Amino acid sequence: MPPDTTTTAPTATPPAGPPRRRIRRAAVVDSQRISPHVQRVTVEGPDLEGFDPARDGHGGHIKLFLPNTDERTATIPTFGPNGPEVPKGASRPIVRTYTPRAFDPSANRLAVDFVLHGEGAASEWAARAEPGHEIGVAGPGRGYQPSPDATHLLLAGDETALSAIIAIAAAVPSSTVLRVLVEVPELADAQDIASSAESTVSWLARGDHQPGAMLRSAIVASTLPAAAHAWVAAEARTVRDIRRDLLDVHGCARDNVVIRGYWRAGTANHPDHDYGE
Ligand SMILES: Cc1cc2nc3c(=O)[nH]c(=O)nc-3n(C[C@H](O)[C@H](O)[C@H](O)COP(=O)(O)OP(=O)(O)OC[C@H]3O[C@@H](n4cnc5c(N)ncnc54)[C@H](O)[C@@H]3O)c2cc1C
Structure with missing residues (x-):
């Protein structure tokens, strides 16, 4: 029994x-x-x-x-x-x-x-x-520690990453310029994102677009200095494209970019250690 x-x-x-x-x-x-x-x-x-x-x-x-x-x-x-x-x-x-x-x-x-x-x-x-x-x-497992040396930080993700983005934004030093981009199913899914840093937050309503497509376009279109740090979490294939954009389009340094695949379209129970490699 x-x-x-x-x-x-x-x-x-x-x-x-x-x-x-x-x-x-x-x-x-x-x-x-x-x-x-x-x-x-x-x-x-x-x-x-x-x-x-x-x-x-x-x-x-x-x-x-x-x-x-x-x-x-x-x-x-x-x-x-x-x-x-x-x-x-x-x-x-x-x-x-x-x-x-x-x-x-x-x-x-x-x-x-x-x-x-x-x-x-x-x-x-x-x-x-x-x-x-x-x-x-x-848990918890290891999180992200915003660098006190980063002049600019991009925090970007979809709705699965929102709790992490909120926690990280609250820990960003006031000396950093913070850019936040979050793709959500609809604008009513937005939440407050507080930070002591000078920050700009944009919400992207997915509507009928493919998950991550709007996020990727918004990141490509963002003004980011090459010295910017970035933390991005969303669908696993999308974040790999975003990593390439950050390195190739924005010229970010590989070591300053943290990429997390939080779920994978068509796959159940995506692993917790997908760093987009
Ligand atoms: C480090 C980390 C932190 C996370 N934190 C959160 C969190 O705080 N809140 C949260 O909601 N999720 C979070 N996620 C994502 C969550 O683990 C996945 O979405 C998970 O797959 C959900 O499990 P499930 O049993 O509902 O679906 P599963 O059984 O894993 O998947 C079933 C089907 O649903 C699809 N699917 C899974 N997630 C989504 C989605 N978000 N949108 C569309 N289709 C999906 C899969 O591709 C699969 O086809 C996190 C993931 C990681 C790696």
């Missing part, structure tokens, strides 16, 4: 271990459609004590372990010699990569913005998430 995971209470003392190998349990306390294509799911639990979204840079990702259809509690793997293992007979959780949107350490409360993109196990879970669902959270 598989264990009855629905009765598993969040443990008060998280197991020791490096952050990526430690999976914290958390329970959904709220789920809101904050814009036409974004569901904000908020989870809480004592296991989130000590979680630090800016542990190693800004906009770092988390791994989420989510319940399957018809389940309320995700089976949380343990780490054995062969990697993550679930108890014999238990269902494997949905595992996907997301970004913390906000964390309140006083309440051990974490909010994550899920893009509702249609067919996709995590997107579909977010659409049905309700208080009491239990999930696992691992």
Whole structure:
């Protein structure tokens, strides 16, 4: 018989271990459609004590372990010699990569913005998430540390990168000129992007265009000095084209450009370490 995971209470003392190998349990306390294509799911639990979204840079990702259809509690793997293992007979959780949107350490409360993109196990879970669902959270992984030496920084991405862009923009030094370009399904999916840097933010409504096409055109058309730094995250093929544009059209230095493929059209569960190479 598989264990009855629905009765598993969040443990008060998280197991020791490096952050990526430690999976914290958390329970959904709220789920809101904050814009036409974004569901904000908020989870809480004592296991989130000590979680630090800016542990190693800004906009770092988390791994989420989510319940399957018809389940309320995700089976949380343990780490054995062969990697993550679930108890014999238990269902494997949905595992996907997301970004913390906000964390309140006083309440051990974490909010994550899920893009509702249609067919996709995590997107579909977010659409049905309700208080009491239990999930696992691992991470955060390494984020981006804006360089204090950058005179100009381009932050660009699609709606999946918005939580990371918001976190990075808030950490950009006031000495940097910040240009932000975000492609969203529609303008109603825009959110506030605050920064102490002198910043210009442009929202691109995708409409019927191919994902990333408007973002790429806007980046090519931007005025960027060759010394600019750039962080770009969006669909995997598009970001590879954008990398070439930044190097060839704008003359940016390879070392100053960070490219992240956050999802890949036609492929489920795109890896979390796609640096567009
Ligand atoms: C470092 C990192 C951080 C991320 N942070 C976030 C985040 O904070 N919020 C967020 O919403 N996403 C984020 N993503 C993207 C998210 O991991 C992917 O979109 C993921 O594929 C969604 O899983 P799914 O189960 O819904 O779809 P999957 O089962 O992975 O894919 C099913 C189908 O949907 C397509 N698909 C997947 N994502 C999209 C999309 N956005 N638009 C259109 N089609 C899509 C796939 O190509 C596939 O054909 C991040 C990704 C990375 C690598």
